[in-house]
Amino acid sequence: MRSGSAARHLRKGGGRHRRTVRVRDAAGIRRFGPMALAMVGTLAALGGAPVEALGAPAGATVDSPDTPLNIRSGGSSAHKKIGTVADGAAITVSCQVFGQQIAGSVRSSPYWLRLTGGGYVTEAYVRWRPERPHVAWCGPTAATVPVARPGGTSGLNVRSVSNTGGRELRKIKNGETLHVVCQDWGESVAGTQRRSAAWNRLAEGGYVADANVAWPSSPTLPWCGQAPPTVPAGTPEAFIARVAEPAREGMRQYKVPASVTIAQAILESGWGGSGLTRRDHNYFGIKCFGTPGGIAVGCRTYETSECNSKGCYRTRASFRAYRNASGSMVDHGRFLTVNPRYAPAFQWDYAPERFARAIHKAGYATSPTYADNLINIMRRYDLTRFDLR
Structure with missing residues (x-):
């Protein structure tokens, strides 16, 4: 995966609203969720x-x-x-x-x-x-401009899918330039340039392993099928409207109260203002740890802050990239479901304030006021109206 300039993600950022500059880029601009x-x-x-x-x-x-x-x-x-x-x-x-x-x-x-x-x-x-x-x-x-750099003299294989078991469509000569339109997460390949699970989709059709492609510099490419980046919503209600249905979808699949999910998204994405949220639709800072799992479409590296007993420091980490907000909300629900320590919270799937206190008690966040912060947001914006009954 190619990454451009790193973006800062507010993993546990406050709920402070950040306003968007409302300047038209030409008549008739519309923003899409x-x-x-x-x-x-x-x-x-x-x-x-x-x-x-x-x-x-x-x-x-x-x-x-x-x-x-x-x-x-x-x-x-x-x-x-x-x-x-x-x-x-x-x-x-x-x-x-x-x-x-x-x-x-x-x-x-x-x-x-x-x-x-x-x-x-x-x-x-x-x-x-x-x-x-x-x-x-x-x-x-x-x-x-990316260039093919395969090992040996046989050329770079163009496959029908993003793994070495895919049908070979053609070969590209060493040193030939490539027209890459997006990237797909597939089989991890150890190539001449790097080890990577990213595969480049070409305008002419087919996929080549990014492990055998040289990039003079590092662009930030979209994952294939990924929704475009967002801009921060103009008002709190606009942000809530953007994530409400995705949060309800997470509740349908994993029974995490939508009100809790929305409140967490507000806190952890800084009302959608973090670079990770805007670029890759990741509202909760879920990391890759080597794989995007079954819901995210890829992994991307960002600058972030990590803390331990000695204090906090700047580092780089790989975070999950999602197709859209729904992917992030559903994966968040799955994350809470598959981690046994959060199991006690699910007895309160229709009591969102108790659910919030239960995941906090299980260690979801280190802030001593995390559950209180969630509950205050849920009450202030009447988020329980989005919970499925």
């Missing part, structure tokens, strides 16, 4: 110019008839506005990132384009000339 953000048409949208053109700057035209298109410091409307581009202006694109879904005058798209002069614009208001080329992924400072 993670449940509505399917990765529709991704492969088709990424088709176009030959793979050999990958990494070359691409030309396009802004189509924002009602207002200038905002240039942002990153791939969402929550990033700082650093300039504008007029309707009809020609732009030159160096690379792309997978960011906030925007519905614009041309299309609905989760892709944000880094301009050669700096900054990002949403692809939703961009017309390509004459068609969409293969746009390279953005590394931390520049476009990055």
Whole structure:
């Protein structure tokens, strides 16, 4: 798995609300919750110019008839506005990132384009000339083009699925550039570049083991089928509305009260403001420990804080990445169910305040006020209205 700049996750962050800057990126922008953000048409949208053109700057035209298109410091409307581009202006694109879904005058798209002069614009208001080329992924400072680096001289195998037992579709020569559209978690392979369970899905079809692919720098790639990143909700009620049905789905499957799940999501994601939550829909800081399990779609490394008897320190850890908020909520319910120490809490599945105290007593969090914090949030926002009866 390729990771870009690390993001800080507030594992036990407080319930402080963080407001979003409400600036339009062009007329008619709509924000989508993670449940509505399917990765529709991704492969088709990424088709176009030959793979050999990958990494070359691409030309396009802004189509924002009602207002200038905002240039942002990153791939969402929550990033700082650093300039504008007029309707009809020609732009030159160096690379792309997978960011906030925007519905614009041309299309609905989760892709944000880094301009050669700096900054990002949403692809939703961009017309390509004459068609969409293969746009390279953005590394931390520049476009990055992956290259096949298989062992031996036989070439890199392209498989029908993300494991070595998949049908071989073709071979790619050593040193040939690749057009990667997303990554899939599959068989762990020890290759020439690294050991990895990530497999790169190619625009032309098929998968290659990332273990045998060289990246000049490290882009943050989407997992295949993953909903686009979110932005912090504008109000507490908007955040609650975003996670309520996913929390109810967790309750249906694992009987964790939805009110408790929502309150925990508020505390542990900082009202959806943590990088882990926004990028990979992980609301509870569940780590991978070598595998994403049966619900998450992959693992990604983030900077985080760890504490022991000697104090707290900064480190890096691998966290589970989810398809959307529902995946996170359901996996959270599964986490509480399969850990025997939380078993006593499930006698209170229809008494959420007692459930909250029971998981705290079992060691879910070290804060002495954790259960009280959950209960205060549940009462303040009347979260028990979301519990299944």
